[in-house]
Amino acid sequence: MNAKNLIKIVVIANILCFAGYKGQQNIVFSNDLFSGISSVASSPSHTFLNPNPWDVQLFSEDISVFNDHAYISQQRLLGLPNATIETANPKIGILGTSQANVLDFYNKDFSTAFVSSEVMGPSFSIKTRINEKAFNIGLFTRLRTQVSVVAFDNYLRFQNQNIDRPAEYFLKPINTSFMNWGEVGLNVSTQIFEQSDYKWHIGFNLKYEAGFDAYNLQNLDDLKLINEVDVDGKSKVSAEEYNIQASYATNYNFQQKKYNFKQQGKGFGIDFGLSFINQNDDEEAYDFIMSLNLLDVGYVNFDGANHRFIGNKIIDLEQNPAFENKKFDDPEEFLRTLSQEVYGNPNTSKVSTGFRIGLPTSLHFSLSKNISKNKYVSLNWIQRTPIFENTLQRINAITASYSVQKNAIGYGFSTSLYEYRNLQFGAYLRLGPLILGSDNLFPMFFKHKQLHSANFFIGLKLYPFWDNVFKRHRRQKCNC
Incomplete structure (x- = not known):
């Protein structure tokens, strides 16, 4: 691992963003009446609305990228x-x-990027009755990876434009996190207020979180950067007045250059959802739904390395033999070298082994209205709502969509506004067990002058798409 100066610690999250992906549950498909366990991550109460008695998710993958850097x-x-x-x-x-x-x-003053991937493994849900009360109960598994960088002070814009760096620059504070983790969850949803003229569905997910890799990087105060130019016109950047915290845990073996899969952290999370529905008891279709969901409340505690660099000692970030053209075997060797530069001792910076990464907490509000048989218009609003320290940040999004939803087939089209400023167009198709979709479709097939975002969703699930409520009702025995 090559690391030439202190700035690279602060901007490492930016570099990762350009090579990675941002993932989340496909927003358009999550409104589908028959999505079942597939939509559990975005709406825990939505599973109870599914008219099918069971469904099994074999796998799904949702990957995308968004950045304005x-x-x-x-x-x-x-x-x-x-x-x-x-x-x-x-x-x-x-x-x-x-x-x-x-x-x-783009060379903006401040940059934002979101990176992650979500894979849903074998998962299922089933309708059952407990003490004469109807429930939908499901189990789901997910492998999740995410990096988030919000409002990063883009000092690199000077170098990118071949512009002289200022003699003095104060790099604004930043807090960025990365996590790669597994998730096993229990979903329970049911109806409440059963005497009401309308239906009220409540649902929750209880999740065990297994952490595999993570880092947290914080520039807690303004980082003073000084640029000096010698008589030959060659510049050198130095740092002083720094307060940086860097924590990490990883399964990657840098010496053997392979990934050793084992658990590095653990934690718990919860999702909660409440839906208000106008629907007749004997019909699959609904007239109107309003749903409010609080997602990813929780955190993961990691056992790794936690380093702290505080001081006013001037550190040369360029033309420094400790970093210049030197190959480091792993992150710990680089951090120990930096500790030697800052404190005169390679061990002083390591203050503890434990650190915490918060889940990407968000609020999800949705509305859906039936406009004719099997046809719906929907509005979804996702707003990140960080609660814990060192939390991952989810992207903000508003999505309007039109969809046709039948038991064996569903399809829809959407318009989304990411971070309230980037307009994107998407679509999805559910054909029997196969689901394909994208919340940002055009960059996949058409050349863009500036390609900076993309999304793709694929899934395979088993459910009785050959059946419906009317057929099941006809098969029931009755005393007529």
Whole structure:
């Protein structure tokens, strides 16, 4: 692992964002009446609405990317595997504004990026009765990975534009986290207020969280950067007045260059959902739904390494033999070297072995209205709501959609506003057991002048798509 200066600790999350993906439950598909256990992560009470008596999720994968820091010029997602991507270099005329397949930068004062992937493994739900009361009970498994960087002070914009760095610069505080973790959850949903003229569904998920890899990086105060230019015009950046905390745990063996799968942390999480529904008892379809959900309340405690760097000692970030052109075997070696520079002792910076990463807590509000037989319009609003320290950050999104929902087939189209400023268009198709979708469809198939976001969802599930409420009612024995 190459690490040349202290700035790279602060910007490492940014670099990861450009190589990764951002994932979440496909918003359009989560409104589907027959989504069942597939939508449990976005609406714990939605499983009770499913008219089918059971459903089994074999697997699903939701991957996407969103950032406003970097882009690939004149390219589409499906074209990337065969493309040779160059990094922008204004000194030699490589620019994304004038040629294709260039990784270039927006060079904003502050940058935001979200990175994650969500894989749902074998999961199921089933309707049952307990003491004559109807319940929907499900078990689900997920493998989740996420990085979030919100309002990162983009000091790199000077270098990216070949502009002289200021003589003095105060890098604003930042708190960014990464986590790779597994999740096993129990979903329970049922109806309350059964004497009401309307239906009220309540649901919750209890989740055990198994942590595999994580880091948290905090620049707690303004980090003072000094740029000095010598008589030959060569500049050198140094840092002083720093207060940085860096924590990490990983299963990757840097010496053997392989991943050793084992648990590094554990924790618990909970999701809660409440739905108000206008629906006749003898019909699959509903007239209107309003749902409010609080998602991912919890955290994971990790056993790893926690380093702290506080001081006013000037540290050369460039032209420093301790970092310049040196290859580090693992993160710990780099942090020990930095500790030697800051404190004169490689062991002083390590203050503890434990740290905590909060789950990406959010509020999810949704409305859905039936406009004709099997046809619905929906509105979803997801707002990140961090609760715990060092929490992951979920992307904000507002989505309006139109869908056709039948037992054997469903499809829909959506318009989304990510971070309340980036307009995206999506669609989904549920054809028997196969589900395909994207909340950001166009970048997959059409070249974009600045490709900076994409999304794709695929799933395979088993459910009685050949059946419906009317057929089940006809098979029931009755004394007529």
